[in-house]
Amino acid sequence: TQLLEQSPQFLSIQEGENLTVYCNSSSVFSSLQWYRQEPGEGPVLLVTVVTGGEVKKLKRLTFQFGDARKDSSLHITAAQPGDTGLYLCTGNMLTFGGGTRLMVKP
Amino acid sequence: GAGVSQSPSNKVTEKGKDVELRCDPISGHTALYWYRQRLGQGLEFLIYFQGNSAPDKSGLPSDRFSAERTGESVSTLTIQRTQQEDSAVYLCASSLLAGGLETQYFGPGTRLLVL
Numbered sequence: 001t002q003l004l005e006q007s008p009q010f011l012s013i014q015e016g017e018n019l020t021v022y023c024n025s026s027s028v029f030s031s032l033q034w035y036r037q038e039p040g041e042g043p044v045l046l047v048t049v050v051t052g053g054e055v056k057k058l059k060r061l062t063f064q065f066g067d068a069r070k071d072s073s074l075h076i077t078a079a080q081p082g083d084t085g086l087y088l089c090t091g092n093m094l095t096f097g098g099g100t101r102l103m104v105k106p
Numbered sequence: 107g108a109g110v111s112q113s114p115s116n117k118v119t120e121k122g123k124d125v126e127l128r129c130d131p132i133s134g135h136t137a138l139y140w141y142r143q144r145l146g147q148g149l150e151f152l153i154y155f156q157g158n159s160a161p162d163k164s165g166l167p168s169d170r171f172s173a174e175r176t177g178e179s180v181s182t183l184t185i186q187r188t189q190q191e192d193s194a195v196y197l198c199a200s201s202l203l204a205g206g207l208e209t210q211y212f213g214p215g216t217r218l219l220v221l
Contacts, residue, residue, distance in 0.1 A: 031206040042197055042212025088148055092206045093139065094162065098148040
């Protein structure tokens with residue numbers, strides 16, 4: 001079973017701060033995806049990373065896939081209240097990490 | 107275009123009763139997934155369908171849980187003799203094909219409360 005651990009579990013910050021959340025595994029993944037889930041809704045795909053060492057940017061969000069394809073990070077610059085939500089990573093659509101719950105206060 | 111829909115949106119039932127949850131995937135999507143999400147937690151995989159077949163049922167927590175898909179479209183998740191620990195949000199997702207590069211489109215979920 002491929003397990004994904006996400007950290008931190010909870011993060012509460014002020015608007016304008018930067019943050020990084022992590023997704024780690026002891027297994028190698030051929031690809032990894034990040035989803036964001038807002039309260040009362042289903043998760044929505046943010047990005048898919050495929051190549052080890054790959055960096056993808058989506059506006060203020062920067063995603064990195066580890067060189068060994070066992071881990072990934074999500075960095076948010078100048079966080080906004082609209083970034084509030086549960087950030088989930090998955091390696092194969094069947095295994096999801098436990099998520100990082102982010103709250104950005106205005 | 108319609109997204110993934112789920113019904114009912116909320117379900118309150120008594121312990122011991124059976125419940126049936128429905129998922130209507132995006133038309134043409136061959137893969138369909140069911141997950142369980144307990145309050146404040148991540149997604150727990152239950153089962154997925156490729157067409158009408160379920161190659162992986164490993165996530166079903168017990169024999170009280172079953173699922174079927176017909177016509178490569180609608181799917182139902184049935185929980186028999188519900189227990190209080192079954193209380194959770196049940197999410198359905200579909201994707202064009204199965205595989206880690208595909209985008210999963212999630213429904214809004216069914217919130218199940220077992221009293």
